[in-house]
Amino acid sequence: MRRRPLLSCATLIFLALTACMGSPRPSVESIRDVGEDEIVVVGRVELVPPLEKGEQKLKNMIGTGMLRNKLLLLTDEQWRTFEAEPGPGDHRLRIEAPFDETFFVLSSKRPFYILVGELWLEAADKVYFPAGLKVNIRPTDRAIYIGTLRYQRDEFFHFPKFQIIDDYARAQAEFRSKFGDRYLLRKELAVSVKERK
């Protein structure tokens, strides 16, 4: 009984926060939705071992579809690091990447950075995934494949291993089945900010 006001409070805070986050990079369902100055960014996020049932406690909370079994990849056209927890303004242009599913999102043709990954476990409980990646885009691109971001985790949500896996063949097959073979999906794996030239 005593937990109810706390839960309601957490739910209200959660709703306020998610409302301030702004829109994510839109998911692309048809190539006709892609403007001349835009591209489709294709990629995937894997968590090893995957989330267990009940690890994300967002049940019965309004508006949690954007968070359930998804990693929010916070992106920006300028590279920066976070001294503190990212605020709602840092969530604009995020990629809502469902675990173990290929995502197809709209982007401008300007290169961007994947700053950090954010996973909501509860209304007031988030964990952060390392990223620090640059996505290079050419003016001639219509679609690029940035790779599979594979995170190996332990029980404390520490990440002993983080890799960018080249699974282009699968991504290309899914891209063709979704958009046809008229457009080229160029492989441009995301690179660590430390490695960029």
Add this chain to the structure above:
Amino acid sequence: MHRTWIMAGLLVLLLLSGCSAHRAMSELDKANSLVFGYMDMEDSPAKELTAFSLKQVLPKTDKPYWNMRTYEGVFYLENMPPGSYQVNQFGGPGGFFSSASFYWFNFPTQSEGFRISNPGIYYLGSFKCKKAGSFFNPKFDVEPIKSPGERESIEKILQYSTGTKWENLLQNRLEQLGGRK
């Protein structure tokens, strides 16, 4: 008059025994462990450490929080089963002129963890809670300290293990560390 003094004395005794009762360790049960550490609260807004909790990460459970006993900065709990744990929260009461009656400090979800694989005595380390941030955005930092260390921490809590199998285990550990026997 005499009776009043006797009653008052009994009351004080009762209160004192009440205070120490929650510090007394229960008998070693199964193949479990004793976990302890030290938190210096001198630079924190709380005047002393009176609460410290751990979160059980593995095996998964509906009741993952373990409230530890505290005494003079030492946090400890006996009979902890094997598993993976993270430091979760600690706190203490504010002083007379303080703006809050109780201060809680939460560790982030991805804070350091430890695993109890074999039964034994686990020392998590000694730390100091320090104020950080600003008046408008208060924060806290926890940094490791060397003193008081494991030996001094055991010496503080040894009295609460009297008559249990923990007493022997703690005495042996003290001897290994070069302390009293």
